[in-house]
Amino acid sequence: MPEGPEVECVKNALQKLVGEKIKKIGLTEQSQKYKKYQGKSKQFEYFIGKTIRKITRYGKYLVWEFDSKKVILNHLGMTGMWYLSNNGEDIKSATHPKLFIETVSGINAVFSDIRNFGQLRIFNNLSEIKKYSPIKDLGIDGLTLPFPTELFIKKLDEKKYVNKQIANILLDQKLVAGIGNIYKSESLHLAKIDPRKIVKNLSLEEKKRLASAISQILQKAVKSGGSSISTYRLPSGEEGSGQQWHQVYRKQYCANCNSKIEKIIQNKRTTYFCPKCQK
Numbered sequence: 001m002p003e004g005p006e007v008e009c010v011k012n013a014l015q016k017l018v019g020e021k022i023k024k025i026g027l028t029e030q031s032q033k034y035k036k037y038q039g040k041s042k043q044f045e046y047f048i049g050k051t052i053r054k055i056t057r058y059g060k061y062l063v064w065e066f067d068s069k070k071v072i073l074n075h076l077g078m079t080g081m082w083y084l085s086n087n088g089e090d091i092k093s094a095t096h097p098k099l100f101i102e103t104v105s106g107i108n109a110v111f112s113d114i115r116n117f118g119q120l121r122i123f124n125n126l127s128e129i130k131k132y133s134p135i136k137d138l139g140i141d142g143l144t145l146p147f148p149t150e151l152f153i154k155k156l157d158e159k160k161y162v163n164k165q166i167a168n169i170l171l172d173q174k175l176v177a178g179i180g181n182i183y184k185s186e187s188l189h190l191a192k193i194d195p196r197k198i199v200k201n202l203s204l205e206e207k208k209r210l211a212s213a214i215s216q217i218l219q220k221a222v223k224s225g226g227s228s229i230s231t232y233r234l235p236s237g238e239e240g241s242g243q244q245w246h247q248v249y250r251k252q253y254c255a256n257c258n259s260k261i262e263k264i265i266q267n268k269r270t271t272y273f274c275p276k277c278q279k
C-alpha cells in the first residue's frame with residue numbers, strides 16, 4: 001500500500017501535468033463494473049477544456065486543482081497507480097484503468113487500480129475538501145522539514161495515545177500523516193524502540209529519537225522513489241528502490257546484530273522488529 005513517501009513520489013512525477021489543458025477525461029468502460037464509478041462519467045466531463053493548476057499531497061491523498069472551482073480528491077488505496085506517457089502512446093502497464101486523461105499537448109495519464117480501493121471524488125471547491133474529515137483531521141505531515149519534534153512529543157502526551165502501544169499509534173494519520181506499515185517498522189527499528197512499548201513509558205530521549213527516525217526514514221523513502229514491495233510503481237512504470245535498504249520490514253535477520261527478526265500482529269497489522277536492538 002502506498003504510504004506518504006510513495007504518494008509524494010507520484011505527486012512529484014505528476015507535476016508534469018501542471019499547466020496542461022485537458023482535451024479528454026473520463027472514466028473507463030472497466031470502471032463501470034464498480035458501483036462507486038457507475039454512471040459518473042458525465043461528472044468528469046466538467047474538466048474538459050480546464051487547465052490543471054496544482055497537484056498537491058495531503059497525507060496519503062492527492063488533490064487536483066484546475067482553473068475552475070471544482071477539485072478532484074484522489075487516494076491510491078491499496079494498489080492505485082498513475083501512469084504517464086508522452087506523445088500520445090498507449091499506456092500498456094495500466095492493466096486496470098479507471099480514469100484516463102489526455103491533454104491538448106498530447107500527454108496521456110491513466111489511473112489504474114487492481115484491487116479497487118482507490119478513490120476519485122469530485123468536490124465543489126477546495127474548502128469543501130479541507131472540511132472533509134480524513135483531510136481535516138490529518139496530523140503532522142511526516143515529510144515536513146524540519147520535522148516538528150516538539151509538536152510530535154506534545155501530541156504523544158494526548159490522553160488518547162498515552163496508554164497505547166507505540167507501533168499502533170504511529171499508523172494514526174491524526175498523529176503523523178504518511179506513515180504506513182513499512183515505515184512504522186523501519187522508524188521504530190532506527191529509533192531502537194520496542195513496537196509494543198506503551199507510549200507513556202517512552203522517555204523523552206526515546207521520543208526525540210523516534211521523531212528523528214520517522215523524518216529520516218520518510219525522507220530516505222522519497223529519495224528512493226518509494227518502496228516497491230508489491231504493486232507500487234512510479235508513473236514512469238519504474239520501481240522504487242526503498243525495499244533495498246529496509247532493515248526489518250519482511251526481513252529475516254537484523255542488519256545490525258544478525259538476530260532473527262520477529263513478526264508480530266498488533267491491531268491486525270504486522271510489525272517487524274529486532275528483539276535485541278529494540279528495547
Ligand SMILES: [Zn+2]
Nearest residue numbers: 254257274277
Ligand atoms: Zn538487531
